[in-house]
Structures are given as C-alpha cells and as structure tokens.
Amino acid sequence: MRIETTAVQALRDHEHGAVVPPIHLASTFELDPATGEGDFAYQRGGNPTRAQLETVLAALDGAAHGFAFATGMAATAAVFSLLRTGDEVILPASVYGGTYRFVDQLFEARGLTGRFVPDLADLTADDFTPATRMVFVETPANPTLRVTDLRRIAALAHAAGALVVVDNTFMTPVLQRPLELGADIAVQSATKYLAGHSDLLAGAVTTNSDEIAASMTLAQKALGGVLSPFDSYRLIQDIKTLPLRIARQQSSAQAIAAHLAEHDAVGRVLLPGSLSADEARIQESQAAGPGAIISFELADGVDRVAFLRALRLPVYAVSLGGVESLICHPATMTHEAMSPQARADAGISDELLRLSVGIEHVDDLIADLDQAFAAAR
Incomplete structure (x- = not known):
C-alpha cells in the first residue's frame, strides 16, 4: 500500500x-x-x-x-x-x-x-x-x-x-x-x-x-x-492526516522559498540541496521532496528583532512540523546548548532563522513576511 x-x-x-x-x-x-x-x-x-x-x-x-x-x-x-x-x-x-x-x-x-x-x-x-x-x-x-x-x-x-x-x-x-x-x-x-x-x-x-x-x-x-x-x-x-499535511506544507514552503530568494530583504536562503549540485542530486535520489523547513538570513540593514516582532502569522517559538507556521532563531533557541565555536563549525550563524511552514494559505504567509520585511528596514 x-x-x-x-x-x-x-x-x-x-x-x-x-x-x-x-x-x-x-x-x-x-x-x-x-x-x-x-x-x-x-x-x-x-x-x-x-x-x-x-x-x-x-x-x-x-x-x-x-x-x-x-x-x-x-x-x-x-x-x-x-x-x-x-x-x-x-x-x-x-x-x-x-x-x-x-x-x-x-x-x-x-x-x-x-x-x-x-x-x-x-x-x-x-x-x-x-x-x-x-x-x-x-x-x-x-x-x-x-x-x-x-x-x-x-x-x-x-x-x-x-x-x-x-x-x-x-x-x-x-x-x-x-x-x-x-x-x-x-x-x-x-x-x-x-x-x-x-x-x-x-x-x-x-x-x-x-x-x-x-x-x-x-x-x-x-x-x-x-x-x-x-x-x-x-x-x-x-x-492519519500526515501525508495530506506534508503535501500542503511542502508545496507552500517551495513557493515561499522562491519568494524569499528573490526578495531584497533576504541575504541567503537554505534548502535541502541548495548548497551544491551534488547535494541536490543526493536529495532527489533519496527523498520524495525537500520538505517544509526553510532557513534564511536577512540582508544587511534589515533588523532581525523588528522583523520577528512584526510577523503576525508565524509564531516565534521552538519546534516545527505543526499545522501553524513557526519561526525560530536557532543560535539562541534550538541550538543554544552549543558554544559559539560549535555553532560556527556547524554553519549556524547568529543571523540564521528557521521557518517551519504550516498549512495556512500560502498567499497569506507571503504577505505577512513582506509586511514584516518592510517594518524591519
């Protein structure tokens, strides 16, 4: 089956x-x-x-x-x-x-x-x-x-x-x-x-x-x-609803990632396979999709705290995978147990944000991200 x-x-x-x-x-x-x-x-x-x-x-x-x-x-x-x-x-x-x-x-x-x-x-x-x-x-x-x-x-x-x-x-x-x-x-x-x-x-x-x-x-x-x-x-x-949720979340995440990649308020977007063509090939060979997690850094001049405070839909909280979108700051939340050097060795910058995309309408999520970017300049 x-x-x-x-x-x-x-x-x-x-x-x-x-x-x-x-x-x-x-x-x-x-x-x-x-x-x-x-x-x-x-x-x-x-x-x-x-x-x-x-x-x-x-x-x-x-x-x-x-x-x-x-x-x-x-x-x-x-x-x-x-x-x-x-x-x-x-x-x-x-x-x-x-x-x-x-x-x-x-x-x-x-x-x-x-x-x-x-x-x-x-x-x-x-x-x-x-x-x-x-x-x-x-x-x-x-x-x-x-x-x-x-x-x-x-x-x-x-x-x-x-x-x-x-x-x-x-x-x-x-x-x-x-x-x-x-x-x-x-x-x-x-x-x-x-x-x-x-x-x-x-x-x-x-x-x-x-x-x-x-x-x-x-x-x-x-x-x-x-x-x-x-x-x-x-x-x-x-x-019982896991496959349905994953399909919706992944689809929305792909649309949001494409939007972030083109936005001048975003400095870098990380996705499975984005580092190299080899990693992209590996991801495609062993997984049925990229999932619904996006990591990104804001561009210079965009205030991270102001951006996070301005968001209305993604909740600033640890964890991921829920029907509601969640956003966190790994350096001080999920990975705070790591020393600054350990985070640097892992490639986790102090500006990195992790977005877990939920099942909200993707247009609403994108609009909310855009207004938060504008508020953070």
Missing part, C-alpha cells in the same frame, strides 16, 4: 468492528496464576494502545519493529543506550541541539566519545576506528539543511562494523525512508510532523533488526521513557 493508505488503514479493530480502535488506559493487567503470563502485564512494559501505535510506526517506515517513547530525546537516548563504555559515535557538526547537548554533556560520564565532523560527505574508511560503533545522521540537517548521502554512509559504516542511525524528523516516512536506504535505525521526534498540532510530545524508533528491537524493548522497560496510552491514541489519529 502507498503511505497515504497505510497512514489511515494500518489499524482496524477486527474484534469489535470499531472504525477507531479503543484506548486502553490500564496501568496493570491480569495474568494467568498458573503461568504468570499474559499479553500485557504492566504499562511500562507494554500497553495495547501503545502497541497499536507501534504497529503504525513500523508500517509507515516499512520496518519490522516500531517503538514509541515519551519524547524525541527519549527515543534518541534509548538508541544511545545501545552503546558500551569505550564506544565512539560520529555525528555531523550541525546536529540538533538536543542531541548535541546529550553527547556533549552526558557521553563522558558514560565512557563514550562523540566526534563531530564538519561534513559527513568527507567521511572515508580512514575516519573509522575500532571504537567507532555508530554514525548518527540528520539529513537534511537541523537547521542548515545540509544533505547526507545515506547509501554511501551506510556502506562505509557497515564495512567498519558500525551502526547507522538516522534522525528522520524533518522528512518523515512520507518523504524519506532511511531503513530502505541502508540505515539500521530511524528515529523521529514524533512531536513534530507525526503529531503535527503542537500539543503532545512523543518519539519514535523503527528498525528491521531483531537484536536492536530487543534492546529497544529493554530500554522501554529499564529507562521508562514510554509514551502514555492517551498520547499514543492521539498520535494514531494525527498520523
């Missing part, structure tokens, strides 16, 4: 015929006194509603296994729990600020090493050491929208015995399916596009590996960062 159908039809309540499967809120479940067994025992270890969501998450990615966590960072932390003392992870310098914070502030105490590289395109077999256990990739990167060739990275990493983890939050399975491109694990902040309404936190992990799946099951039980039944239920419903 195509993903538009999967998003809607992945679940059915065949027992009762309900179009929408019911929500199960129980924290504990009756077990067989003779064996101590049952389909479910305690909500942290498993819950029927969360299990339904995990079926949907796996189906979207074409994966054998799916796991739902309380937040995107809980999902990332569960993936990092695969590592052992002495292991090294290679990451792009422009990784999401929350992931950077985890590596920068928590790895050392766990006996782990994180190595940030300016450009994964330059990675070669010589960059892998016996300690390299994992390559963690964002493509497009947050917020620079740099593109990484997942097939190439997977080949390099697997030859060195390392896992490939892809944060697919920006693309979602609608536009990019990392497991089909060679990744071992896909992780998402389901708070963003999957939920799409800026009203719940969730994280997702998918994999085809039975061994990794067993470790994720253990992480759910041992670390406890699981998604509640109520939010699992809501996320199942949100996912």
Whole structure:
C-alpha cells in the first residue's frame, strides 16, 4: 500500500468492528496464576494502545519493529543506550541541539566519545576506528539543511562494523525512508510532523533488526521513557492526516522559498540541496521532496528583532512540523546548548532563522513576511 493508505488503514479493530480502535488506559493487567503470563502485564512494559501505535510506526517506515517513547530525546537516548563504555559515535557538526547537548554533556560520564565532523560527505574508511560503533545522521540537517548521502554512509559504516542511525524528523516516512536506504535505525521526534498540532510530545524508533528491537524493548522497560496510552491514541489519529499535511506544507514552503530568494530583504536562503549540485542530486535520489523547513538570513540593514516582532502569522517559538507556521532563531533557541565555536563549525550563524511552514494559505504567509520585511528596514 502507498503511505497515504497505510497512514489511515494500518489499524482496524477486527474484534469489535470499531472504525477507531479503543484506548486502553490500564496501568496493570491480569495474568494467568498458573503461568504468570499474559499479553500485557504492566504499562511500562507494554500497553495495547501503545502497541497499536507501534504497529503504525513500523508500517509507515516499512520496518519490522516500531517503538514509541515519551519524547524525541527519549527515543534518541534509548538508541544511545545501545552503546558500551569505550564506544565512539560520529555525528555531523550541525546536529540538533538536543542531541548535541546529550553527547556533549552526558557521553563522558558514560565512557563514550562523540566526534563531530564538519561534513559527513568527507567521511572515508580512514575516519573509522575500532571504537567507532555508530554514525548518527540528520539529513537534511537541523537547521542548515545540509544533505547526507545515506547509501554511501551506510556502506562505509557497515564495512567498519558500525551502526547507522538516522534522525528522520524533518522528512518523515512520507518523504524519506532511511531503513530502505541502508540505515539500521530511524528515529523521529514524533512531536513534530507525526503529531503535527503542537500539543503532545512523543518519539519514535523503527528498525528491521531483531537484536536492536530487543534492546529497544529493554530500554522501554529499564529507562521508562514510554509514551502514555492517551498520547499514543492521539498520535494514531494525527498520523492519519500526515501525508495530506506534508503535501500542503511542502508545496507552500517551495513557493515561499522562491519568494524569499528573490526578495531584497533576504541575504541567503537554505534548502535541502541548495548548497551544491551534488547535494541536490543526493536529495532527489533519496527523498520524495525537500520538505517544509526553510532557513534564511536577512540582508544587511534589515533588523532581525523588528522583523520577528512584526510577523503576525508565524509564531516565534521552538519546534516545527505543526499545522501553524513557526519561526525560530536557532543560535539562541534550538541550538543554544552549543558554544559559539560549535555553532560556527556547524554553519549556524547568529543571523540564521528557521521557518517551519504550516498549512495556512500560502498567499497569506507571503504577505505577512513582506509586511514584516518592510517594518524591519
């Protein structure tokens, strides 16, 4: 089935015929006194509603296994729990600020090493050491929208015995399916596009590996960062409109990006594939579109604070992927955990803005941007 159908039809309540499967809120479940067994025992270890969501998450990615966590960072932390003392992870310098914070502030105490590289395109077999256990990739990167060739990275990493983890939050399975491109694990902040309404936190992990799946099951039980039944239920419903929302948001983002590129109040526009013809080719080969995130810098003489204050439609707030447009200043918001030098190494300037395009009418968004540009001169 195509993903538009999967998003809607992945679940059915065949027992009762309900179009929408019911929500199960129980924290504990009756077990067989003779064996101590049952389909479910305690909500942290498993819950029927969360299990339904995990079926949907796996189906979207074409994966054998799916796991739902309380937040995107809980999902990332569960993936990092695969590592052992002495292991090294290679990451792009422009990784999401929350992931950077985890590596920068928590790895050392766990006996782990994180190595940030300016450009994964330059990675070669010589960059892998016996300690390299994992390559963690964002493509497009947050917020620079740099593109990484997942097939190439997977080949390099697997030859060195390392896992490939892809944060697919920006693309979602609608536009990019990392497991089909060679990744071992896909992780998402389901708070963003999957939920799409800026009203719940969730994280997702998918994999085809039975061994990794067993470790994720253990992480759910041992670390406890699981998604509640109520939010699992809501996320199942949100996912049904995911392909429709993505299509509208991407279409509007393309129109807005073209407008920004021609506007004299804008100094630079960043899109997936905009850095080079090679990155454009890679993006086209591994994704079904550029997504709905635009990063840009204002031209000299345009006051950033005045521009942001003048906006009426995009909300100045962290996060992305919601039905409402959001705009943020990565240097002081999403990536504030990074030092000025780390941001410079990642290509995140102090003037960079990140716009997450919502489902508002594109003409209204463009008109609002224009009046804010005028007010900021």
